[in-house]
Amino acid sequence: MERPKSPQVSLGMPVYNGENFAAEAIRSILEQDFGDFELVITDNASTDRTADICLEFARLDKRVRYVRNARNLGAGANFNRAFQLSTGEYFKWCAHDDLLSGGFLTDCVRALDANARHVIAYPRLLGIDETGQLTSYVERVLPDMEGPWPASRFRLMVAAHGWDAAMFGLWRRESLAKTTLHEPYYGSDCALLAEMALLGTFVHAPNAILYSRDHPTRSVRLPSSERLAWQNPGDSAANAFELSRRLKHLVAIAYRHRRTAPLGMTLLHLVAWILDPLLIARLFLELVGAISPQLRTKLRGAGLGALKRIHAVSNRSPG
Numbered sequence: 001m002e003r004p005k006s007p008q009v010s011l012g013m014p015v016y017n018g019e020n021f022a023a024e025a026i027r028s029i030l031e032q033d034f035g036d037f038e039l040v041i042t043d044n045a046s047t048d049r050t051a052d053i054c055l056e057f058a059r060l061d062k063r064v065r066y067v068r069n070a071r072n073l074g075a076g077a078n079f080n081r082a083f084q085l086s087t088g089e090y091f092k093w094c095a096h097d098d099l100l101s102g103g104f105l106t107d108c109v110r111a112l113d114a115n116a117r118h119v120i121a122y123p124r125l126l127g128i129d130e131t132g133q134l135t136s137y138v139e140r141v142l143p144d145m146e147g148p149w150p151a152s153r154f155r156l157m158v159a160a161h162g163w164d165a166a167m168f169g170l171w172r173r174e175s176l177a178k179t180t181l182h183e184p185y186y187g188s189d190c191a192l193l194a195e196m197a198l199l200g201t202f203v204h205a206p207n208a209i210l211y212s213r214d215h216p217t218r219s220v221r222l223p224s225s226e227r228l229a230w231q232n233p234g235d236s237a238a239n240a241f242e243l244s245r246r247l248k249h250l251v252a253i254a255y256r257h258r259r260t261a262p263l264g265m266t267l268l269h270l271v272a273w274i275l276d277p278l279l280i281a282r283l284f285l286e287l288v289g290a291i292s293p294q295l296r297t298k299l300r301g302a303g304l305g306a307l308k309r310i311h312a313v314s315n316r317s318p319g
Contacts, residue, residue: 007063009037009090009105009170012082016044016072018096019053021213024132025096026057026064034105035063039094042082043068044075072233075219076182083176092170097218099128101209108170111205118146119176119200120193122169123208130215137214139165145202151261153197155269158250162190166202168210175199180253185245186219186227195253198260241290243282247274 011029015022029039041054043066051068058064067085069078083091090112094100104123111121127137142163143156157163167189179195182188196202219230227240247270254266273279 006087006089007036007038008088009034009092009109010083010086010088010173011037011039011092011094012079012086013039013041013094013096014044014075014078014082015041015046015050015054015096016075016078017046017048017050019046019049020215021097022050023053023057025094025098026054028099029094030057030061030063031102032100032105033103034109037063037105038086038088039064040082040085041066042078042085044078045069045072074184074231074233076184076188076231080181083181086173089173090170091173091176093168095168095212097213097215098168099132099211099213101207101211104208104210105170107205107208111203112170112172115201115203117201118203119172119196120166120169120202121205121208122163122166122202123210124206125165125210125212128211128213130213132211132213134211135214137212139163139212141204142166142202145197147201149261150198150257151265151269153201154194154254154261154266155273157194157197158190158269158273160190160193162187162193164212165210166193168212169202169205171196172200180249180256183245183249184231185242185249186231186240187242187246188249191246191249191253194250195257198253198257198266241286243279244286247283 013025026039026041041058041064043050043054045068051066054064054066058066065085067081069081073081079093082093090109092108101123108121108123112118122142124141125139127135129135142160142165145153145156147153175196178199179192182192219227227242250270251267254261254263254270258266274283
């Protein structure tokens, strides 16, 4: 029996309790002017109406495949599962609360088809609010990520601390399969982008638009303790060690791809990055938190207060 042909593009939508925005996000995918795709929805054991919403779309459109996890695997593992269940030559993660322009896939596929060195085609990113109205937020365009030197691209991506437009761009599957994928800590996507930068170039597809929705329950607005639970359900630890784990992950990535970029060069870039005073302060707070979470909270509060006072002084009108 002949196996069914894989679509050119796979879209993975990891979701947990996304009833508020999932239907709108799925519609924006199904209304693309590019039709050769599959949408794999991995539901992380939602407790709201997410399953009903997604199953209805799967019933109406054969391109939609709904997979429900028996338990909440954590955000990173659910992102990975969406990729692992997909088959397309190109892959894109889709947030359940974001929207795509109608020609998003056409524009990004064209950009990746144009050059085999490109591993990610990334869009323009515009902010929208809970109702879908445009906000003033426009994410800046990446620095030049088409340069020939892997270590230089790695340095640029590490310094960028992640980039939503690239994270939710269109990825070359063959390259993504060579990575560590998402590790179980908040900020792992930043390290994954840096790893992809070692494997190839990022190309801007300016006509493709990602509408990124801002709302109170976005992961970026959660305190670190809730972000830890988002990644590791049931973990009661008070300290997420987000920056420490990212640094460890980046070192492992540098070693993993030492034949692509000289290990000494990538490690030198990591040393230069982590010596930023704010990052050193974050590492110090994580170390303190391992010994005394209460002291970490007090120090962090004092530090934030000082930063607010400095900001107020710097923005005070002269005279």
